[in-house]
Amino acid sequence: MAASTHGGRAKCLQRLVRLELPVPRTVALSFDAVNAIAAGETPDMSALLQPFGDSAVLCVRPSSEDPDWGGPGAILNIGMNDARYVELSDRLGKAAAADLYLRFVQSYSVHVARVDPDLFDDLSDDPVEALGEALAAYEEDIEEAFPQDTGAQLLEVLKSMARAWQGTTARLLRQAKGAPADAGLGLVVQEMALGLGTGVSGSGVMQLVNSDTGARQCTGRYLSQSQGREALNQEKDAVFLQKDDRGPSLQEMAPEAFADLKTYTKLMREKLREEMQSEFTIEDGKVYLLDGVRVARSARAAVSIAVALAEDGIISREEALMRIEPRALNELLHRQIDPEAPRDELARGIGASPGAASGKIVFTAADAQAADAQGEATILVRRETSPEDIRGMHAAAGVLTERGGITSHAAVIGRGIGKPCVVGANDITFQTKRKRLVFPDGRMLKAGDVITIDGSSGEVLAGEPKMLEAARDDSFRTLMEWADATRDIEVRANADTPEDALVAQNFKAQGIGLCRTEHMFVDPSRLIAIREMIFADSSEDRASALEVLLPMQRADFTDLFRIMQGLPVCIRLFDPPLHEYLPSDRDGIRELAEALDLPVADVTERVEALDEYNPMLGMRGVRLGIAVPEIYEMQARAIFEATVEASHDGEAVVPEIMIPLVSAMREVELVKKSVDAVAAAVRTETGSEFTYRLGVMVETPRAALRAHEIAQHVSFLSFGTNDLTQMTYGLSRDDAGRFMSAYVQQGVYPEDPFHVLDVDGVGELLEIGAKRGREAAPELTLSICGEHGGNPESIAFCRNAGFDYVSCSPFRVPVARLAAAQLAV
Numbered sequence: 080m081a082a083s084t085h086g087g088r089a090k091c092l093q094r095l096v097r098l099e100l101p102v103p104r105t106v107a108l109s110f111d112a113v114n115a116i117a118a119g120e121t122p123d124m125s126a127l128l129q130p131f132g133d134s135a136v137l138c139v140r141p142s143s144e145d146p147d148w149g150g151p152g153a154i155l156n157i158g159m160n161d162a163r164y165v166e167l168s169d170r171l172g173k174a175a176a177a178d179l180y181l182r183f184v185q186s187y188s189v190h191v192a193r194v195d196p197d198l199f200d201d202l203s204d205d206p207v208e209a210l211g212e213a214l215a216a217y218e219e220d221i222e223e224a225f226p227q228d229t230g231a232q233l234l235e236v237l238k239s240m241a242r243a244w245q246g247t248t249a250r251l252l253r254q255a256k257g258a259p260a261d262a263g264l265g266l267v268v269q270e271m272a273l274g275l276g277t278g279v280s281g282s283g284v285m286q287l288v289n290s291d292t293g294a295r296q297c298t299g300r301y302l303s304q305s306q307g308r309e310a311l312n313q314e315k316d317a318v319f320l321q322k323d324d325r326g327p328s329l330q331e332m333a334p335e336a337f338a339d340l341k342t343y344t345k346l347m348r349e350k351l352r353e354e355m356q357s358e359f360t361i362e363d364g365k366v367y368l369l370d371g372v373r374v375a376r377s378a379r380a381a382v383s384i385a386v387a388l389a390e391d392g393i394i395s396r397e398e399a400l401m402r403i404e405p406r407a408l409n410e411l412l413h414r415q416i417d418p419e420a421p422r423d424e425l426a427r428g429i430g431a432s433p434g435a436a437s438g439k440i441v442f443t444a445a446d447a448q449a450a451d452a453q454g455e456a457t458i459l460v461r462r463e464t465s466p467e468d469i470r471g472m473h474a475a476a477g478v479l480t481e482r483g484g485i486t487s488h489a490a491v492i493g494r495g496i497g498k499p500c501v502v503g504a505n506d507i508t509f510q511t512k513r514k515r516l517v518f519p520d521g522r523m524l525k526a527g528d529v530i531t532i533d534g535s536s537g538e539v540l541a542g543e544p545k546m547l548e549a550a551r552d553d554s555f556r557t558l559m560e561w562a563d564a565t566r567d568i569e570v571r572a573n574a575d576t577p578e579d580a581l582v583a584q585n586f587k588a589q590g591i592g593l594c595r596t597e598h599m600f601v602d603p604s605r606l607i608a609i610r611e612m613i614f615a616d617s618s619e620d621r622a623s624a625l626e627v628l629l630p631m632q633r634a635d636f637t638d639l640f641r642i643m644q645g646l647p648v649c650i651r652l653f654d655p656p657l658h659e660y661l662p663s664d665r666d667g668i669r670e671l672a673e674a675l676d677l678p679v680a681d682v683t684e685r686v687e688a689l690d691e692y693n694p695m696l697g698m699r700g701v702r703l704g705i706a707v708p709e710i711y712e713m714q715a716r717a718i719f720e721a722t723v724e725a726s727h728d729g730e731a732v733v734p735e736i737m738i739p740l741v742s743a744m745r746e747v748e749l750v751k752k753s754v755d756a757v758a759a760a761v762r763t764e765t766g767s768e769f770t771y772r773l774g775v776m777v778e779t780p781r782a783a784l785r786a787h788e789i790a791q792h793v794s795f796l797s798f799g800t801n802d803l804t805q806m807t808y809g810l811s812r813d814d815a816g817r818f819m820s821a822y823v824q825q826g827v828y829p830e831d832p833f834h835v836l837d838v839d840g841v842g843e844l845l846e847i848g849a850k851r852g853r854e855a856a857p858e859l860t861l862s863i864c865g866e867h868g869g870n871p872e873s874i875a876f877c878r879n880a881g882f883d884y885v886s887c888s889p890f891r892v893p894v895a896r897l898a899a900a901q902l903a904v
């Protein structure tokens with residue numbers, strides 16, 4: 080029985096039967112059979128009923144190919160009628176028998192006969208009386224007695240479920256979850272273990288791991304005198320499974336049944352090679368397994384489950400790697416509350432953006448910003464958020480709202496900016512005007528008090544429990560080690576600052592693939608030096624302004640080299656057009672004139688002179704490097720001096736220097752000559768030997784096409800697919816947003832090419848560049864460092880094109896490591 084003809088549930092049940100687990104007798108109807116029923120055909124009912132015998136009570140449950148695609152709700156207790164009621168009254172007692180019959184009358188009426196559910200609003204509390212009332216209500220509404228024949232009942236149930244699957248709403252819902260237009264529905268007809276009656280009788284679910292953390296822990300609920308998933312829906316009446324100090328447990332009520340269940344659930348894990356949840360019914364002390372479903376899990380739990388299955392020898396390491404969607408790791412890369420730390424829970428909402436954060440309560444976005452300016456962490460507490468709160472959300476460590484769900488403003492923005500967020504915490508009383516929160520247990524906290532939110536679990540805690548930094552989980556580390564042992568393409572990080580480099584190290588990047596040096600000049604003291612350099616009249620003046628920048632850059636690079644401990648660091652020479660460092664308004668120009676002690680007119684003139692119609696295609700990158708050679712000379716000197724310094728007390732550093740925006744071989748020759756001269760000078764001055772690697776950033780189509788010429792002069796080519804996409808399409812990176820969604824909606828582009836690499840066009844340039852470059856210089860190192868470098872799809876493309884590494888932002892390094900490993904499995 081394949082999942083693709085009978086659905087996943089049928090397939091799973093068949094496997095459980097083969098394992099000789101106590102599954103009640105089951106018959107599965109295929110997609111074709113269900114389609115035929117929906118089309119009006121009547122199956123052979125006596126053949127269908129034959130396996131069950133005369134007195135069985137049945138249920139029908141949906142079995143679609145993928146459980147996420149949904150399906151009509153299960154109908155239980157089919158076969159209950161007047162005669163069986165009498166029979167069961169003797170066996171189970173009148174109340175239990177009446178309850179079973181009543182449940183069926185109600186669900187059949189509402190879901191199959193489609194009577195108004197309000198009809199059953201005022202039923203008596205006594206099940207026997209209520210049954211009489213419900214039967215009467217049915218008869219009055221439908222003008223027929225309640226059907227008594229099991230075959231007739233079952234046929235109507237099958238028909239209504241088959242038709243429900245074909246309804247428009249159901250179809251749209253599942254298609255939104257990726258189901259194909261012709262997705263089929265199987266149906267599973269199963270004899271029921273009743274769960275109601277004498278002895279220990281009830282139902283519940285069991286799993287052996289915690290769905291949030293993946294820790295091994297027997298969790299689940301059991302509810303006496305219940306059926307289906309009632310134990311989960313009526314959690315307050317249900318008991319825990321395993322004995323502990325939280326209250327009564329199934330283990331105490333029925334130790335044997337508990338032990339059996341655990342054995343079955345373990346066996347499912349081993350034999351189905353997956354962490355499973357058992358749905359069970361206990362009838363008079365005996366356990367029946369109705370179903371096994373894949374345990375629902377957070378991304379963190381998914382990693383820990385996959386690693387544990389591999390460590391227990393149930394699946395291979397490769398399979399464990401394949402079971403984790405690389406992008407799902409994003410959820411693990413945030414801070415978490417240490418699971419071992421004591422938690423003082425105040426309330427719970429909906430965990431809407433992963434990660435945990437602690438901070439002082441603030442009630443307005445402005446307060447969050449003010450506190451942030453003082454370096455204080457806050458939790459921004461709002462009834463709900465709106466666009467005016469976004470700056471406050473950026474400034475806060477986390478966000479807590481009273482209202483809203485998983486797609487509310489706070490939730491969407493929180494996830495977008497990577498801020499932990501708990502929404503819909505409506506059992507807290509938000510007294511925002513009085514700046515206080517009153518919690519369900521009566522505790523009151525006010526602005527300035529410290530709370531912690533857990534954006535994964537939705538918990539709101541008092542104080543500041545111990546946190547685990549991102550990526551400190553053992554399973555994550557193990558999975559990443561396996562990924563590293565498997566993959567055959569390297570992963571570096573784009574890192575401009577020591578902070579970025581530390582994150583890159585923490586995530587085990589194999590070096591820095593792109594350090595954008597211009598990001599080192601945002602500091603005001605450096606900005607003024609750059610501006611002085613821009614306003615210098617002579618080469619000497621320029622050199623003396625650059626003298627000021629030299630020690631700063633040297634310190635920057637020394638830091639990076641030290642942090643990366645001998646791993647390669649690829650430094651890109653200055654790239655942006657100079658006008659980005661100049662003010663554009665009158666006030667700014669006046670301030671600058673004052674700072675430089677120059678007449679405003681002179682400053683205005685220079686600013687105007689540097690103005691370009693199309694600066695991104697103007698004097699930037701290597702063009703600036705050639706027109707104003709002192710900048711690159713200063714940077715080269717800083718790099719080499721830092722190399723000497725960092726090599727004194729650590730691993731020998733071999734810096735990589737990358738020239739941006741190259742389009743002609745001669746540009747490379749010129750820069751190379753000047754960098755070589757600086758290297759020679761530094762060697763002489765310091766008496767130290769060092770080597771370096773020079774490379775070109777392939778960002779113009781021409782550089783890709785002439786890669787064979789360029790490759791003769793360099794050790795590496797790194798494809799800057801941001802600019803290369805911009806130039807291949809002739810599409811401004813900064814302005815494309817205006818029409819991009821119209822373009823994608825109308826299918827002009829399949830996706831935004833700045834997000835998803837255009838393999839047809841830009842991709843062909845990558846392939847041409849790689850091929851021509853390697854033909855001229857077989858040892859050439861090839862890489863990608865544009866934003867695409869962290870996308871699993873682009874990594875696959877680059878690997879096929881023979882690239883040595885990809886480089887992406889530090890937080891995407893783990894995703895890239897796993898994606899790369901999956902390609903090599």
Ligand code: PEP
Nearest residue numbers: 778799800801802864865
């Ligand atoms: C690129 O163009 O792809 C690149 C990495 O450089 P930047 O984004 O700094 O232009």
Ligand code: MG
Nearest residue numbers: 778799801802
């Ligand atoms: Mg670029």
